[in-house]
Amino acid sequence: MSKIKQTSTNFSNKSALSEECPEAYASTVIGGQWTLVICSWLLSGKLRFGELKKKLPNITERMLTLQLRKLEENMIVKRTVYAEVPPRVEYELTQIGYDLKPVIKELENWGDRHKKLTSQ
Numbered sequence: 001m002s003k004i005k006q007t008s009t010n011f012s013n014k015s016a017l018s019e020e021c022p023e024a025y026a027s028t029v030i031g032g033q034w035t036l037v038i039c040s041w042l043l044s045g046k047l048r049f050g051e052l053k054k055k056l057p058n059i060t061e062r063m064l065t066l067q068l069r070k071l072e073e074n075m076i077v078k079r080t081v082y083a084e085v086p087p088r089v090e091y092e093l094t095q096i097g098y099d100l101k102p103v104i105k106e107l108e109n110w111g112d113r114h115k116k117l118t119s120q
Contacts, residue, residue, distance in 0.1 A: 029074050030100065034059055034067045039076065039097060040104050046080075046092040076100070 019025075030036060034056070041047060041055050053064060068091060071077035076097040082088040093100075 030076070030103075032067065032070075034063065035071065036100075036104055036107065038064075038067055038071065039093065039100055040108075042077065042091060042093045042097070043101055043104070046090045048088065048090055052091065071097075 030039070037056065038052065041052060047055075049064070049068075052068075053059070053061065056064065059067075068077060068079070072079050075094055077091050078094050080090045080092070082090075
């Protein structure tokens with residue numbers, strides 16, 4: 001997952017659109033293949049990295065790490081490290097992360113309806 005060059009036209013377009021349109025801003029923050037899936041698992045409570053990995057068997061450890069860092073950076077997920085041996089790290093949604101619940105549920109419903117529509 002590489003960063004977009006800040007001098008690129010793509011970066012300029014995304015920045016301008018995000019400033020003008022709250023929907024575009026939100027999709028930039030929560031967009032991505034894994035973001036909403038990770039958040040949907042965390043809706044049920046705190047999970048450790050290994051537990052998340054088991055729930056998402058097709059994601060690589062590197063991608064899960066990158067996605068969790070991005071979610072933490074965007075203040076959607078809180079990472080708690082416990083001073084134990086071996087170290088224990090838990091991930092949980094922040095309040096703004098929990099606010100995604102109706103959005104996730106509605107996208108799930110829409111996805112089911114769209115699948116049925118396109119499979120006919």
